[in-house]
Amino acid sequence: MNVDAEAAIRISALNKWYDTFQVLKNIDLDVAVSERIVVCGPSGSGKSTLIRCINRLEEHQEGRILVNGTPLDDSVKNLDAIRRDVGMVFQHFNLFPHLTVKENCALPQILSRGAQRREAEERAMSFLTKVRIPEQAEKYPGQLSGGQQQRVAIARALCMMPKIMLFDEPTSALDPEMVKEVLDTMVALAEDGMTMIVVTHEMGFARKVADRVVFMESGEIVEIGKPDVFFDAPTQVRTQNFLRNIMH
Amino acid sequence: MTVVQANSFTTISTTAAPPKRRRRSFVTLLFGDLTASCLTVLTGFLLLSFVPALNWAIIDATWVTTDPSTCRQGGACWAFILAKFRFIIFGTYPPDEQWRPLLVMALMLLMVLASLSPRLWGMKLLCAWGAVITAMLLLMWGGVMGLSPVPSSAWGGLPVTLLLALLSLGLGFPFAVMLALGRRSILPVPRLLAILTIELVRGLPLVGLLFVASILLPLLLPAGWSIDKLARTLAALTVFAAAYLAEVIRGGLQGVSPGQAEAAKALGIPSWKIIWHIVLPQALQKVIPPLTNTTIVMVKNTSLVLIVGVFDMLSAGRVAATDPQWPAPYVESYIFVAGIYFLICFGISNYSRWLESCVQARSYR
Numbered sequence: 001m002n003v004d005a006e007a008a009i010r011i012s013a014l015n016k017w018y019d020t021f022q023v024l025k026n027i028d029l030d031v032a033v034s035e036r037i038v039v040c041g042p043s044g045s046g047k048s049t050l051i052r053c054i055n056r057l058e059e060h061q062e063g064r065i066l067v068n069g070t071p072l073d074d075s076v077k078n079l080d081a082i083r084r085d086v087g088m089v090f091q092h093f094n095l096f097p098h099l100t101v102k103e104n105c106a107l108p109q110i111l112s113r114g115a116q117r118r119e120a121e122e123r124a125m126s127f128l129t130k131v132r133i134p135e136q137a138e139k140y141p142g143q144l145s146g147g148q149q150q151r152v153a154i155a156r157a158l159c160m161m162p163k164i165m166l167f168d169e170p171t172s173a174l175d176p177e178m179v180k181e182v183l184d185t186m187v188a189l190a191e192d193g194m195t196m197i198v199v200t201h202e203m204g205f206a207r208k209v210a211d212r213v214v215f216m217e218s219g220e221i222v223e224i225g226k227p228d229v230f231f232d233a234p235t236q237v238r239t240q241n242f243l244r245n246i247m248h
Numbered sequence: 249m250t251v252v253q254a255n256s257f258t259t260i261s262t263t264a265a266p267p268k269r270r271r272r273s274f275v276t277l278l279f280g281d282l283t284a285s286c287l288t289v290l291t292g293f294l295l296l297s298f299v300p301a302l303n304w305a306i307i308d309a310t311w312v313t314t315d316p317s318t319c320r321q322g323g324a325c326w327a328f329i330l331a332k333f334r335f336i337i338f339g340t341y342p343p344d345e346q347w348r349p350l351l352v353m354a355l356m357l358l359m360v361l362a363s364l365s366p367r368l369w370g371m372k373l374l375c376a377w378g379a380v381i382t383a384m385l386l387l388m389w390g391g392v393m394g395l396s397p398v399p400s401s402a403w404g405g406l407p408v409t410l411l412l413a414l415l416s417l418g419l420g421f422p423f424a425v426m427l428a429l430g431r432r433s434i435l436p437v438p439r440l441l442a443i444l445t446i447e448l449v450r451g452l453p454l455v456g457l458l459f460v461a462s463i464l465l466p467l468l469l470p471a472g473w474s475i476d477k478l479a480r481t482l483a484a485l486t487v488f489a490a491a492y493l494a495e496v497i498r499g500g501l502q503g504v505s506p507g508q509a510e511a512a513k514a515l516g517i518p519s520w521k522i523i524w525h526i527v528l529p530q531a532l533q534k535v536i537p538p539l540t541n542t543t544i545v546m547v548k549n550t551s552l553v554l555i556v557g558v559f560d561m562l563s564a565g566r567v568a569a570t571d572p573q574w575p576a577p578y579v580e581s582y583i584f585v586a587g588i589y590f591l592i593c594f595g596i597s598n599y600s601r602w603l604e605s606c607v608q609a610r611s612y613r
């Protein structure tokens with residue numbers, strides 16, 4: 001129990017299949033509190049599936065996942081507790097288009113933890129200020145640029161006061177000039193000590209922020225290493241090939 | 249630590265206002281100067297004298313008359329509409345009590361106007377509607393607060409049409425939402441029940457459903473039970489509306505990206521709140537045009553109740569024309585009733601276009 005409590009996330013012997021196709025093969029990964037993990041790998045390697053298993057947007061068939069010591073199983077109570085602790089940011093933002101930016105951040109607090117409207121809106125504004133777009137609060141998501149939308153999505157997740165943040169390719173759907181504003185927001189978050197797992201192809205970000213880089217291919221973790229070792233002297237041939245391909 | 253400059257993406261959109269497009273009004277177009285006025289008058293005159301229907305409806309028409317039998321002399325008998333106005337609008341409702349249906353219609357209009365803006369939609373408005381509908385039915389029925397009782401068989405005309413349309417759509421809508429959700433459910437029992445209901449009701453003609461409700465249903469009920477005929481008719485219309493609305497709403501639900509529900513789940517929102525607050529509003533926004541379509545069809549479908557003997561506005565119009573004092577002015581009567589239907593449906597359709605433009609306004613940069 002004590003060992004469990006130390007790790008923010010503890011994944012052991014995780015296996016998952018879509019029908020007969022195995023997407024995750026025997027994954028073991030421990031993430032310490034305040035640790036920043038970057039997961040990379042070719043598309044279809046199972047990296048998104050892996051982080052989506054952590055808050056059960058995908059169900060795994062075998063293995064154990066512990067989040068802050070709480071096992072992720074069929075218990076609804078545990079799942080609720082885990083989703084309270086884990087925030088997620090998606091590739092396509094998934095903001096609620098029928099709600100204003102402020103409402104996007106405030107309504108989830110009201111619906112999922114029964115917050116009072118005033119307090120929810122105050123918190124929404126404080127996190128919108130933190131991601132530097134308080135002036136857009138009354139607009140609708142469709143009226144913002146991609147980078148602004150993704151920052152709102154980050155603020156919305158932070159409003160739930162999560163202890164862990166999952167990022168599923170947060171900059172992949174953005175125009176190049178908007179990548180930086182989102183990455184800067186994430187860097188600021190990392191500096192505040194947030195536990196983060198980031199699936200991304202932004203190797204500059206990985207090098208700068210990550211405590212460890214995880215390389216996945218075909219549903220397996222091929223290599224885990226500190227960024228300087230991982231990028232400068234990867235041990236596995238498959239990692240070397242991947243890095244050669246993305247670094248041009 | 250470098251962070252992005254605040255406002256770096258907000259300054260881009262400050263461009264000059266676009267030039268205003270000049271719009272000429274209808275009146276300036278037709279009577280702008282002397283030539284236009286002359287042309288307009290001339291064209292109007294030519295149209296009137298060469299198009300027989302216009303001639304019939306306007307030039308040769310009798311507008312006022314003291315002697316009904318001489319009303320028709322080659323033209324329309326609009327005097328008849330003036331004389332029978334109250335009967336067509338209120339049907340056989342006791343003349344001394346006709347202020348009650350009038351008040352009901354005024355209440356209805358008031359509530360519809362109050363409900364137009366989506367900003368006001370919510371629990372309070374729903375409760376207000378519930379209270380007003382109860383009040384409307386009490387007003388119509390009477391028997392309370394010194395109002396003389398009027399059985400539903402004596403109701404008629406426009407209030408019946410409006411009540412049937414409003415209540416069948418209003419009551420059908422929640423059922424439709426349930427059916428649509430049921431049909432998409434992963435649980436087999438609700439799904440099968442929903443599919444069965446929708447397919448069965450959609451597979452029957454409305455006339456058939458009305459007959460079942462008005463003739464078969466009383467036979468199936470235990471002896472001594474009876475349900476008001478108007479209520480049975482309303483039930484048939486409601487079920488019919490629900491089945492059609494359900495499929496429209498299901499179409500909308502299918503159009504909402506799964507990412508929406510996923511994001512809501514990841515935020516820890518309970519599943520029924522996800523449906524109510526996140527998925528359903530978006531689904532309905534996507535299907536405003538087909539919803540309008542079904543609404544308009546249902547308003548006009550209420551006229552079918554005349555075949556089971558409910559006295560709606562169309563029946564009133566038909567019966568009014570059978571008065572032997574008048575020279576059987578069916579056409580005039582039907583045109584008048586058609587005009588009222590058209591105004592209602594045109595209003596609904598304009599309103600829906602306005603709603604759509606509200607939704608669209610949210611996605612312009």
